[in-house]
Amino acid sequence: MDYSGNGKQFSGKVVTVTSGKGGVGKTTLTANLAAALAADGQKVVCIDGDIGLRNLDVVLGLENRIVYDLVDVVEGRCRLRQAMIRDKRLPELYLIPAAQTRDKNAVSPSDMIRLTNELRPEMDWILIDSPAGIERGFRNAIAPADIVLVVTNPEVSAVRDADRIIGLIEAEEKGPARLVINRIKPAMVKRGEMLSMEDVLELLAIELIGLIPDDEGVVTSSNRGNPIAIEGKSKAAQSFRNIAQRLQGHKVPFLELQEDGNLFGRLARLLRPGGN
Amino acid sequence: MHAVLIKPGTDRNGMEISTKFQIKGIREGLLVTLGDAPWEQVYAALIEHLDEQRDFLKGARLALDVGNHMLKAADLGQIRNQISERDLTLWAVISNSPTTERTAQTLGLETRLSKPKPEPAAQDTRYQDGDPAILVHRTLRSGYSLQNPGHVVILGDVNPGAEIISGGDVIVWGRLRGMVHAGAGGNESAVICALDLAPTQLRIAGVIAITPQRRGKSQPEMVRILNGQVVAEPWNPKKKD
Incomplete structure (x- = not known):
C-alpha cells in the first residue's frame, strides 16, 4: 500500500507515533524512522510532542544544540526556522524540540495543525513523537496526523493501552492506525512466554507496518544519541529501515525474527496450555 | 435545582x-x-x-x-x-x-444529563416479538462503554476494557473479552451469547461471574442464570449423543 499519497509531492505527510502506555519505544521509533527516511534522501522534521518531559533531542543526539523550542514557536518568541535544529550526520533531518520548563497545556491541537501546515510545503515527512497518555498531549499530537503509528510491546498491558488508543484514533477519524510491535523476543515467543505477533494482531485487528526485535544495541545507540537505523547492521536496525520503506510505499517483506526459520508463534501456540 | x-x-x-x-x-x-x-x-x-x-x-x-x-x-x-x-x-x-x-x-462524551437508571424489572420484556434492541456493527475497543435499556447485538469483537450494560440480552457475533452486564435492570432471565466467550467478567441482573481460563478450542456459548448461578453452555444445535 502506498502511504506517501500519490501526486501530492508538494505536501509533506504528518506521521504521529503514539502508544498510550509509556516506555514502549515511541521516541526510539520516531528517532530511527526519521533517521532512516532522511538517509533515503527525504526531507524530515521531527517534533517532540512531550512538552515537559522531552527526550527526542537526547535520542537524536541534539540536546546540546537547543536554543528555541516548540512553545517558543507557538508563543511567537521565534520563527519556525529558528527552532528547527539541523542534524549534522543527515543534512535533511531536523528536530523541533519540546520545551522542558512548561507543560502540555502550553500548546493546543489547533497550534499543532497551524505549525504542521507551515511545514508541509517544505518537508516530505513531519514526524510527531506523542507523549504517553490520552490527555492533552496526545490530542495535540494526533490533531494534525495523516498517518498514525501505534507502537506496542508484546505485553498484555501495552496491548490493552494500544487498543484504547486505537479506539480514540478511530473516534477522532484519524484512522486507520498502523501497528508497530516493538521489542519482540523470538525465543520467549517460541517458548510461549510472550504474546506472539498473531496474538497481538488478533486483538488489535489493524494493519501491521513493523516488527522490531528486542536488541540491546538499540538502547546503546539511543544513549549515545546515535540512532541505530543510520548505519546499524542488526535486525532491529533493518526493521526500522523497513518501516521507513513501507511508509514510502515500497513493499518490503517482514524480517524473519526466528533464527531457525520457524514462523514464531506457530510452535508456541501448539505448546501453550490454555487461552491467553 | x-x-x-x-x-x-x-x-x-x-x-x-x-x-x-x-x-x-x-x-x-x-x-x-x-x-x-x-x-x-x-x-x-x-x-x-x-x-x-x-x-x-x-x-x-x-x-x-x-x-x-x-x-x-x-x-x-x-x-x-x-x-x-x-x-x-x-x-x-x-x-x-x-x-x-x-x-x-x-468521543467519550455523555449523552444524558444524568445517568440513565436501568428500568425496573416491573415489566417483563423478554422473548416478546419485536423487543427493542440495538445493532452495533463494529468492534468495541478498550475504554468504550455501551449502555442500552434494550437488547444489544454486536457484530464485531468486544475487547478487554470495553463494557456493555444492557437491560436485556447481549449477543456478540465475535470474540467477547470485555465486561458485559445483561439484564442490568434486574432481569434474571437475560442471556449473553458469544461466538468466542473469554470475558474479563460477566454480570446478569445482580449476579457476577468470572469465567475460568478456557482450555481447548473456542466455541459459541450461551450464558444464563440457572438456580442462582451463572452457567455457560456450548451452543450446539445438533447434539450428537
Whole structure:
C-alpha cells in the first residue's frame, strides 16, 4: 500500500507515533524512522510532542544544540526556522524540540495543525513523537496526523493501552492506525512466554507496518544519541529501515525474527496450555 | 435545582441571541442549548460569547444541547477543542439525532444529563416479538462503554476494557473479552451469547461471574442464570449423543 499519497509531492505527510502506555519505544521509533527516511534522501522534521518531559533531542543526539523550542514557536518568541535544529550526520533531518520548563497545556491541537501546515510545503515527512497518555498531549499530537503509528510491546498491558488508543484514533477519524510491535523476543515467543505477533494482531485487528526485535544495541545507540537505523547492521536496525520503506510505499517483506526459520508463534501456540 | 438564565439579548445584526443559544445553570454545571440557526452562526456566536465571558465562565463544566443539528466527529471534536482551550470542559452532548449521539459517545462524551437508571424489572420484556434492541456493527475497543435499556447485538469483537450494560440480552457475533452486564435492570432471565466467550467478567441482573481460563478450542456459548448461578453452555444445535 502506498502511504506517501500519490501526486501530492508538494505536501509533506504528518506521521504521529503514539502508544498510550509509556516506555514502549515511541521516541526510539520516531528517532530511527526519521533517521532512516532522511538517509533515503527525504526531507524530515521531527517534533517532540512531550512538552515537559522531552527526550527526542537526547535520542537524536541534539540536546546540546537547543536554543528555541516548540512553545517558543507557538508563543511567537521565534520563527519556525529558528527552532528547527539541523542534524549534522543527515543534512535533511531536523528536530523541533519540546520545551522542558512548561507543560502540555502550553500548546493546543489547533497550534499543532497551524505549525504542521507551515511545514508541509517544505518537508516530505513531519514526524510527531506523542507523549504517553490520552490527555492533552496526545490530542495535540494526533490533531494534525495523516498517518498514525501505534507502537506496542508484546505485553498484555501495552496491548490493552494500544487498543484504547486505537479506539480514540478511530473516534477522532484519524484512522486507520498502523501497528508497530516493538521489542519482540523470538525465543520467549517460541517458548510461549510472550504474546506472539498473531496474538497481538488478533486483538488489535489493524494493519501491521513493523516488527522490531528486542536488541540491546538499540538502547546503546539511543544513549549515545546515535540512532541505530543510520548505519546499524542488526535486525532491529533493518526493521526500522523497513518501516521507513513501507511508509514510502515500497513493499518490503517482514524480517524473519526466528533464527531457525520457524514462523514464531506457530510452535508456541501448539505448546501453550490454555487461552491467553 | 436553581436555574440562572443568562440575559437573552441581541447581537450586532439584531438577531436574538436566544435563537442561537441559551445558557442555563444546572446541577451538573452549565447547560448550553443551541438554537436552530445555521450551525456556522450558532458556533461562531457561542465561541464569541465564551471569549467575552472568559473570566466569568472559567473552569465551568459545559453540557451542550445541540437540538436538531447533525454533527460529525470533526465538528464535535473542533468544538470540544475550542471549549477546552478556553479552560472549560465539555462533558456531555445532548442531541435529537441518534447519529450525533453516537458520535458524541465515541468521543467519550455523555449523552444524558444524568445517568440513565436501568428500568425496573416491573415489566417483563423478554422473548416478546419485536423487543427493542440495538445493532452495533463494529468492534468495541478498550475504554468504550455501551449502555442500552434494550437488547444489544454486536457484530464485531468486544475487547478487554470495553463494557456493555444492557437491560436485556447481549449477543456478540465475535470474540467477547470485555465486561458485559445483561439484564442490568434486574432481569434474571437475560442471556449473553458469544461466538468466542473469554470475558474479563460477566454480570446478569445482580449476579457476577468470572469465567475460568478456557482450555481447548473456542466455541459459541450461551450464558444464563440457572438456580442462582451463572452457567455457560456450548451452543450446539445438533447434539450428537
